[in-house]
Amino acid sequence: LLNSADRIIIGDTGFVFEQDAPSGDFTDSLSFQATIIVDAPLIKEITILVADIRGFTGLAEQLPIRTLTRVMNHWFNEVSDAIYRHGGAVDKFIGDCVFARWEGADSRENVISALRTACELGTITRGLHRTFVELGAPVRLGVGVNTGMASLGVGSDNTALGDAVNIAFRLEAASKEIGADIVLSESSCAALPECSWGDLEQLIRLKGKRKPANVVGLDFERAEALLAGIATAAR
Numbered sequence: 001l002l003n004s005a006d007r008i009i010i011g012d013t014g015f016v017f018e019q020d021a022p023s024g025d026f027t028d029s030l031s032f033q034a035t036i037i038v039d040a041p042l043i044k045e046i047t048i049l050v051a052d053i054r055g056f057t058g059l060a061e062q063l064p065i066r067t068l069t070r071v072m073n074h075w076f077n078e079v080s081d082a083i084y085r086h087g088g089a090v091d092k093f094i095g096d097c098v099f100a101r102w103e104g105a106d107s108r109e110n111v112i113s114a115l116r117t118a119c120e121l122g123t124i125t126r127g128l129h130r131t132f133v134e135l136g137a138p139v140r141l142g143v144g145v146n147t148g149m150a151s152l153g154v155g156s157d158n159t160a161l162g163d164a165v166n167i168a169f170r171l172e173a174a175s176k177e178i179g180a181d182i183v184l185s186e187s188s189c190a191a192l193p194e195c196s197w198g199d200l201e202q203l204i205r206l207k208g209k210r211k212p213a214n215v216v217g218l219d220f221e222r223a224e225a226l227l228a229g230i231a232t233a234a235r
Contacts, residue, residue, distance in 0.1 A: 012042050012153045042152045046160060047102040047110035047145065047188060048168035049088070051079075051121050054140035054176070056096040063134060071132050072096065078124045086117045091159055097172075101160050107147055107191040111184075112230060115223055118143040118182050122220040144171025146185040170206040171215065178204060180217030189216050194233060195226060 002008075008015040053059070053075075060068055076098075080090050083100045091099045100117070102110035122141050129135040148164025155161075171183040189197060200222075203212040218226070 041154070043149060044103065044152065045107065045148065046150050046152070046164070047107065047114050047147045047191075048150070048160070048165055049083075049098075049100045049102075049114045049117060049143060049145050050168045050172040051098050051100075051118065051141055051143045052172050053096040053125060054142055059135070059139070067132065067134050071128060071135070074131065075125070075128065079121055082120045082124060083117055086113045086120070088113060088117060092157060099165075099168075101150075103152070111145065111147060111188045111191040112227065114145050114188075115182070115184075115227055118145065119220050119224050119227070122181060141181065142172050142175035143182045144168045144173070144175060144185075145182065145188050146171055147187040147191055148185075166208070167206065167213075170208070171213075174204055174206060174215070175217070178202065178215075178217045181220045182218045182223055184216040184218065186214040192230070194230065 002017045002019075004017065004019040006017045008017065059071075063071070076093060079098050083090050083098070087104065088100045088102045091101050093099075098121075100114075102113055104110050104113075121143065125141040126138045128139050129137055144167075146164055146168040148162070148167065150160040150162035150164045152158070152160050167185060171185060175181065175183045189195070189201075197216050200216045200218065201214060202217065203214055206213050
């Protein structure tokens with residue numbers, strides 16, 4: 001039996017049971033009408049990946065809507081499978097953009113998994129023109145990866161929220177400006193201490209940020225070589 005002031009926790013939501021009448025005396029129906037829900041957000045460090053198809057507006061103008069729908073449905077399915085295969089979770093799709101996250105306790109493994117996923121997403125996207133000849137040429141992808149604190153399970157779609165998420169979206173946008181396939185934040189780079197970034201590091205301005213950000217820009221081939229080196233060193 002529940003007693004007054006008992007708490008019931010289901011996931012991230014807490015319910016407080018309050019009963020003024022003695023146990024078994026339920027003549028006062030008003031006691032059933034008020035439930036206090038305690039919102040207990042889960043805040044933890046995660047690694048965020050944001051990937052966006054380059055030139056999507058042009059594609060949308062060029063392709064018939066039925067063809068565009070087939071292309072994007074195929075891309076959504078392939079991208080989702082790749083993210084789950086590498087231990088991540090799809091937070092949401094926003095138009096031609098995917099927002100995914102890794103929540104494991106090991107930051108290093110989270111960043112490695114996000115990088116592996118980024119490379120696979122690049123391969124999937126570049127190969128679209130072989131499945132859909134209407135595209136004519138390979139389609140490009142831009143990726144931003146960031147590691148930081150976020151609040152999880154926010155809103156009806158259980159999304160992640162926080163500055164770390166905003167930065168990941170800004171990094172993806174910056175990939176166009178610096179001519180990189182993948183842009184890694186300083187915090188994500190710090191999770192890979194065995195890597196020597198050298199001339200790959202640069203300071204850039206992110207929209208909405210007062211201070212310049214130290215980032216690393218990679219093409220997919222360089223990222224794959226980096227991952228191969230990490231795997232070799234771990235043997």
